[in-house]
Amino acid sequence: MYLAKEKKQEIFENHGRLKSKGDTGSAESQIALFTFRINHLTEHLKQNKKDHSTRLGLLRLVGKRRSLLDYLAKKDIERYRAIIAELGIRK
Helix, strand or coil, rough: CCCCCHHHHHHHHHCCCCCCCCCCCCHHHHHHHHHHHHHHHHHHHHCCCCCCCHHHHHHHHHHHHHHHHHHHHHHCCHHHHHHHHHHHCCC
């Protein structure tokens, strides 16, 4: 599997709001996890151009991440700007 338990914990520890392995629910940690998965699927689709089911899954993930980013922008603009800069996501 491309995303092991240790890798998830590392993502949560590096990008989560509380900077702990157990911080799985914060918007920042979920956005970081979605970004990792989006990057992985993007690389897969570069090699497998006709994989339409993966493309659909990718679009759903992008939509989920966008809605979380919109929520974070409304809730706390500084946290939004920090996660955008940290992950290198376009606005």
